[in-house]
Amino acid sequence: MxxxxxxxxxxxxxxxxxxxxxxxxxxxxxxxxxxRPESPTDTGKVHRCDLARAWLRRFELPEEWSRHAMVCRGVRHGLGVVFHRLRAVRARLWLPGDVYPVYFELARAAGLAPESYPTLPAPVLPESPADDRPEYLLLANPSKPLGRYLSDAECAAVISWLQVSPRRRLLIDSVYDLGVPFAAGTRRLLDTGRAVLLHSVTKGWLWPRTFGVVLLGSAHAESAEAAEAFRADPPTPAQLRLADRLLTEHSxxxxxxxxxxxxxxxxxxxxxxxxxxxxxxxxxxxxxxxxxxxxxxxxxxxxxxxxxxxxxxxxxxxxxxxxxxxxxxxxxxxxxxxxxx
The missing domain is CATH 3.90.1150 (Aspartate Aminotransferase, domain 1)
Structure with a gap:
């Protein structure tokens, strides 16, 4: 329905x-x-690089990761940019079929033909063998409507899925993670070096489609091209000012x-x-x-x-x-x- x-x-x-x-x-x-905090009325200039570092500090991530932290207008925008890059490299994409229909809309708009896997009543990872294409698995942690974080066993299963092929990568939608730092399972997956993390002020600050960060993994083969795509399509100055206010005065x-x-x-x-x-x-x-x-x-x-x-x-x-x-x-x-x- x-x-x-x-x-x-x-x-x-x-x-x-x-x-x-x-x-x-x-x-x-x-x-x-x-x-929900009010939008600021000042007109001062805010730099994306400063916001990226402020976001990393808030979530207790290494500040040297700032060159991989791409500022965007939220998870939807970030996924749109990433999906276009996946289309360019002919990647295979797995999406959770029972989480968020917009995932599929964004993927198809980018020219991808995504495949699906279920998360209810518990996640069941795809078992198809790897081939010579880049392969990406999108997961949410915590996941809705599952309403919880991935368990230790589920994180171990995701890592096992990654280890089958060096071409496999993760896309982690962490928009529902409202804590600091990110959940232990998310940090465990980030430590693989093969995960792209997406986060925004959408749920924690109740400002959708405003500001987010896409943290590209160090082993992300298309990092340079993806970074250039994000730099070419930044948030507006007003959105950057709002993000700065949210991360500082409304933390x-x-x-x-x-x-x-x-x-x-x-x-x-x-x-x-x-x-x-x-x-x-x-x-x-x-x-x-x-x-x-x-x-x-x-x-x-x-x-x-x-x-x-x-x-x-x-x-x-x-x-x-x-x-x-x-x-x-x-x-x-x-x-x-x-x-x-």
Whole structure:
């Protein structure tokens, strides 16, 4: 089911059946709007190289990596640039089929024919043999709608996948990682020297399509060409000023976001029937900053038998899994529940 089709269905269900518990809101920017910092009004000049170093310092990464830290306008923009480079070298690309449909839109727009692998109810890496082409695997850590970080065993499996061929590389979307430093699994994968890390201010500071960094791996064969492509398509001066303000004067906002999402998650859990709560994996219930909770029950079952409106897994992409996804973003779970206003 396409996202827009589901949103129409959701609104009809909520209008027709007020007792339904709305666990299907997905717009984090609307839900957490009071936490989003204001855009600066000054007009001072901010340099990309200074922002790259500030980003590295924040996430406790070596500052000497700055020549590999490409400033961009967010993960979407960064992936678009990287995907065009992959097309130029005839790379094979694996995308998670049930995470984010935009991955496929960006890849196809770049002229790629991506293949997919599932992440629900747990990631299953592709088993196709390597060939003579460069091969890239995109993963998210933490992953949505899985709602958790990769486990130690899953990171080991990814490293084993890399080791099959020197032509294999990783693309790590870390936009949902709101902590400092990045998760241990992400740092472990970065240590291979064969990973490209993508991050932005989209979730932590609630400013989508504004500023991000693509950290090119030291073994990334196309580093020079990719770096030139990023330099030719930079953020605007206003976006750079905003990024500077976010990283300096509003450095605590991601922590506030994590705290608010934790409180909302608890309010969701308090409202769920025991059978439904028990069907959510513990790792998803306890992942910091998470607001996606997979549950091993079909959305139709949750709505008809438990009065809970969930997101069908098909909204996130193609999946053979029969479960669905709950979210904690509806007004019901906010600081002042809608029903008490």
């Amino acid at each position: 396409r996202f827009d089709v589901f949103q129409d269905f959701r609104q009809r269900q909520l209008r027709a059946s007020s007792p339904l518990l709305d666990a299907a809101e997905t717009n984090v920017y609307r839900a957490l709007a009071p936490l 605590d906002v991601p922590r506030l976001v994590v705290d608010e999402l934790a409180a909302r998650a608890e309010r969701l859990f308090e409202r769920l029937p025991d059978e439904v709560l028990g069907a959510i994996p513990p790792a998803s219930r306890t992942c910091p900053g998470n607001y996606f909770f997979p549950v091993d029950m079909p959305a139709e079952t949750l709505r008809r038998e438990y009065g809970v409106l969930a997101v069908p897994v098909g909204v996130f992409g193609e999946s053979a899994w029969s479960g669905s996804v709950l979210t904690s973003l509806a007004d019901t779970f906010g600081p002042t529940p809608a029903g008490t206003r």
